[in-house]
Amino acid sequence: MRTDSTGIKSKSADASAMQLEIKPETPSNKSEKVVLAGNPNVGKSLVFNYLSGTYVDVSNFPGTTVSVSEGKYKNHTILDTPGVYGVSSFNEEETVTRDILLEADVILNVVNALHLERDLFLTLQLIDLGKPVSVILNFYDEVKKKKIKIDTDALSKLLGVKVFTTSAITKTGFENLDAAIAQAVVSDKIKTDPSKINLEAIQQHGRAIAQLVAEGDDNLARKYQLPYGTPDERELIYLDRRQKVNEIVNEVEYQDDMSGKFFNRLGRWTLNPLTGIPILGLVLVMLYYAIGDFAAQRLVGYTEGVLGKGIFEFYTKSFVGNFTPVEITVNTLDANEEVVKTNIYDFKESISVDPVQKDKFFGDAQGSNKDITFEFKNPVMKLLFGEFGIFSMTITYLIFLLLPLVVCFYFVMAFLEDSGYLPRLATMMDRSLSAIGLNGKAIIPILLGFGCVTMATITTRILGSSREKSIATAILQFVIPCSAQLAVIAALTAKAGPGAVLVYGGVIFAMMITISTILNRFLPGESTPLLIDLPPMRIPRLENILKKMVFRTWGFLKEAGVWFFIGALFVAVLDITGMLVFFQNLLQPVTTGWLKLPGEASTAFVMGVVRRDFGGAGLYDLALAPMQVAVALIVITLFVPCIASFMVMINERGWKEGLLIWFGAWIIAFLVGGLTAQIVI
Amino acid sequence: MTENITLDKVKKGTSIKIIRIPQGDSRIQLLRMGIIEGDKIICLERLPGGTVVIQKNRQEIAVGHSLAKQIMILPE
Ligand SMILES: Nc1nc2c(ncn2[C@@H]2O[C@H](COP(=O)(O)OP(=O)(O)O)[C@@H](O)[C@H]2O)c(=O)[nH]1
Numbered sequence: 001m002r003t004d005s006t007g008i009k010s011k012s013a014d015a016s017a018m019q020l021e022i023k024p025e026t027p028s029n030k031s032e033k034v035v036l037a038g039n040p041n042v043g044k045s046l047v048f049n050y051l052s053g054t055y056v057d058v059s060n061f062p063g064t065t066v067s068v069s070e071g072k073y074k075n076h077t078i079l080d081t082p083g084v085y086g087v088s089s090f091n092e093e094e095t096v097t098r099d100i101l102l103e104a105d106v107i108l109n110v111v112n113a114l115h116l117e118r119d120l121f122l123t124l125q126l127i128d129l130g131k132p133v134s135v136i137l138n139f140y141d142e143v144k145k146k147k148i149k150i151d152t153d154a155l156s157k158l159l160g161v162k163v164f165t166t167s168a169i170t171k172t173g174f175e176n177l178d179a180a181i182a183q184a185v186v187s188d189k190i191k192t193d194p195s196k197i198n199l200e201a202i203q204q205h206g207r208a209i210a211q212l213v214a215e216g217d218d219n220l221a222r223k224y225q226l227p228y229g230t231p232d233e234r235e236l237i238y239l240d241r242r243q244k245v246n247e248i249v250n251e252v253e254y255q256d257d258m259s260g261k262f263f264n265r266l267g268r269w270t271l272n273p274l275t276g277i278p279i280l281g282l283v284l285v286m287l288y289y290a291i292g293d294f295a296a297q298r299l300v301g302y303t304e305g306v307l308g309k310g311i312f313e314f315y316t317k318s319f320v321g322n323f324t325p326v327e328i329t330v331n332t333l334d335a336n337e338e339v340v341k342t343n344i345y346d347f348k349e350s351i352s353v354d355p356v357q358k359d360k361f362f363g364d365a366q367g368s369n370k371d372i373t374f375e376f377k378n379p380v381m382k383l384l385f386g387e388f389g390i391f392s393m394t395i396t397y398l399i400f401l402l403l404p405l406v407v408c409f410y411f412v413m414a415f416l417e418d419s420g421y422l423p424r425l426a427t428m429m430d431r432s433l434s435a436i437g438l439n440g441k442a443i444i445p446i447l448l449g450f451g452c453v454t455m456a457t458i459t460t461r462i463l464g465s466s467r468e469k470s471i472a473t474a475i476l477q478f479v480i481p482c483s484a485q486l487a488v489i490a491a492l493t494a495k496a497g498p499g500a501v502l503v504y505g506g507v508i509f510a511m512m513i514t515i516s517t518i519l520n521r522f523l524p525g526e527s528t529p530l531l532i533d534l535p536p537m538r539i540p541r542l543e544n545i546l547k548k549m550v551f552r553t554w555g556f557l558k559e560a561g562v563w564f565f566i567g568a569l570f571v572a573v574l575d576i577t578g579m580l581v582f583f584q585n586l587l588q589p590v591t592t593g594w595l596k597l598p599g600e601a602s603t604a605f606v607m608g609v610v611r612r613d614f615g616g617a618g619l620y621d622l623a624l625a626p627m628q629v630a631v632a633l634i635v636i637t638l639f640v641p642c643i644a645s646f647m648v649m650i651n652e653r654g655w656k657e658g659l660l661i662w663f664g665a666w667i668i669a670f671l672v673g674g675l676t677a678q679i680v681i
Numbered sequence: 682m683t684e685n686i687t688l689d690k691v692k693k694g695t696s697i698k699i700i701r702i703p704q705g706d707s708r709i710q711l712l713r714m715g716i717i718e719g720d721k722i723i724c725l726e727r728l729p730g731g732t733v734v735i736q737k738n739r740q741e742i743a744v745g746h747s748l749a750k751q752i753m754i755l756p757e
Contacts, residue, residue, distance in 0.1 A: 090709075115739060122713075235708075272726060434745065434746065440745065528706070529746070529749075530748070533740065533742055534734065
């Protein structure tokens with residue numbers, strides 16, 4: 001029979017949770033909440049995909065960046081949880097996993113059979129929650145291959161729950177998953193030690209909550225206003241559990257053949273400095289070709305130039321021109337992009353009422369060497385379809401420039417993550433990053449920052465202390481160019497040559513060192529040491545990578561898209577009302593005198609306030625000398641973060657820190673840009 | 682005589698026994714991952730700068746220098 005071991009159901013004041021309280025009496029064919037739980041990389045998502053088939057709903061857990069997949073199996077709801085080593089409130093993944101587990105009717109604990117010693121710790125904790133559990137002993141193919149013997153019957157007896165062996169990549173044993181759900185039981189091996197667990201809490205809130213609170217989950221304790229375990233009490237429970245795991249493993253597992261496979265060796269090579277540094281170099285070169293060269297230049301050159309401007313904007317604008325007065329300038333360019341001929345077509349009423357001029361215009365507009373601008377007379381048309389129009393520029397940038405970049409970026413990131421290289425990269429970078437008050441883990445938000453600073457700022461949550469979060473956020477907001485900017489930087493520096501790259505890279509790197517060293521010196525508190533599990537290296541599964549890529553890209557569009565339109569609207573209004581010129585004129589003396597750049601560059605900076613990448617893109621069309629390129633890029637890189645990342649930063653780090661960074665960016669960008677200009681130009 | 686050696690001083694490839702892990706969150710994390718006082722482990726790699734990679738059975742864990750400095754060990 002399936003009841004709480006204490007016979008008491010947990011109660012919750014939360015109205016939405018109340019509906020879940022209707023518990024089925026005959027479990028096998030009633031709808032239940034089945035929750036998959038396990039350490040990271042145990043094959044949980046493969047089990048989940050199998051059970052849920054195609055109807056999967058991946059969503060952000062409310063208020064977090066952690067994604068949770070939900071699906072249906074028969075009449076059960078299947079929930080996947082983020083991989084964790086234990087359930088408590090150490091980090092976001094854990095709290096999310098904990099909250100889902102508290103609502104579970106059945107827990108399927110997926111275990112990597114190769115890592116019993118590590119994984120069974122969580123298993124015992126899950127069992128201690130007093131919910132029905134079944135253990136899925138995955139990676140069984142590897143167990144056989146390595147000639148490891150696991151006595152699953154003994155394991156099942158010792159744990160007090162059923163154990164099912166599977167090998168998720170070949171779906172072997174998956175036919176038993178149904179039984180695993182149906183036969184999940186509350187273990188009879190749980191002992192409640194009244195000296196450790198508050199019996200009253202069990203009666204009031206159920207075993208699961210009482211257990212977690214006894215283990216020192218302060219977050220949960222505050223929620224239910226319970227006294228929680230001291231660190232010492234938690235340690236006692238943990239030591240107890242650890243000891244039990246070791247005993248179980250000793251009893252059920254025999255013979256350990258450590259055969260060194262290629263991927264094992266590869267994993268070692270990535271960490272040995274002798275081989276690891278060349279491998280790191282190789283990965284960086286690969287990253288450069290995938291993102292800097294392929295995505296930022298070739299792909300975006302095509303999608304933005306040909307699809308976006310050449311087809312999408314041209315046809316939208318010339319269609320709209322059928323209904324409203326427009327003046328069109330067609331520039332014919334030669335091989336060096338110099339204008340050799342300019343024709344102006346002035347449609348006083350609209351394109352359609354003047355067929356003769358229309359034919360001439362369309363004939364002239366043919367060919368790839370044309371630069372065509374539409375000047376709408378009607379302010380509303382200008383707002384919607386003009387140079388900065390919501391339906392012209394914004395769509396081009398968002399869909400044809402940013403999207404391909406972001407997609408490529410997330411693909412590469414997911415590849416690194418799933419191959420097992422990312423934690424090794426974190427290990428390699430640990431030393432350098434600890435010099436600036438971070439640990440190796442910070443490489444993850446920093447790498448992500450090259451994709452989107454907004455997303456990366458959210459990811460700083462994975463860091464251990466508030467101090468580290470502050471340092472990482474500052475680095476991201478000041479010196480890391482996001483992918484939209486990278487496109488501009490790559491394109492401009494490609495033209496400007498190695499000298500500009502050297503000056504730009506040198507100054508930005510020096511700024512990164514300066515800013516982070518100062519913060520590391522003066523921020524109170526301590527940074528946390530690196531401590532991460534290194535999963536084996538392997539060839540990642542394409543399906544997993546694509547899933548992550550789609551999920552993250554969607555998250556990005558959802559978060560950043562709206563700011564993009566608001567930003568464009570803002571610029572378009574400024575443009576129509578003449579404010580754009582006003583601000584540009586205001587900044588012009590600084591731009592020409594102090595930064596030694598053409599006056600039009602101030603447009604790029606003004607737009608940079610709205611979005612960093614608008615700022616960068618504005619520089620494309622200016623004729624800049626190599627060193628001017630370097631200065632302009634220094635300014636836009638250090639400059640004010642885009643609206644989206646600014647909002648996220650305020651959200652994560654608070655108003656004070658957010659505004660400090662914002663104003664700091666203004667000052668530092670112009671100060672450092674100007675100083676550089678005075679020296680190199 | 683007790684040899685007070687810390688994990689960050691260990692040579693690559695040596696077998697060691699863990700004598701003391703400092704209190705705190707890192708201790709709890711190590712406990713969960715399966716590392717506890719008395720465990721026999723191997724130092725797989727010692728990176729320049731002091732980050733250490735240890736191995737217990739089939740599991741590999743990277744430990745930052747500032748933590749490794751506080752973990753007392755005995756060479757086996
Ligand atoms: N050899 C083997 N590999 C597996 C097995 N189950 C999962 N994997 C691999 O382990 C990796 C992690 O699997 P995934 O489902 O992403 O794990 P999750 O992080 O727990 O969701 C993938 O590369 C899988 O191909 C298994 O039973 N045998």
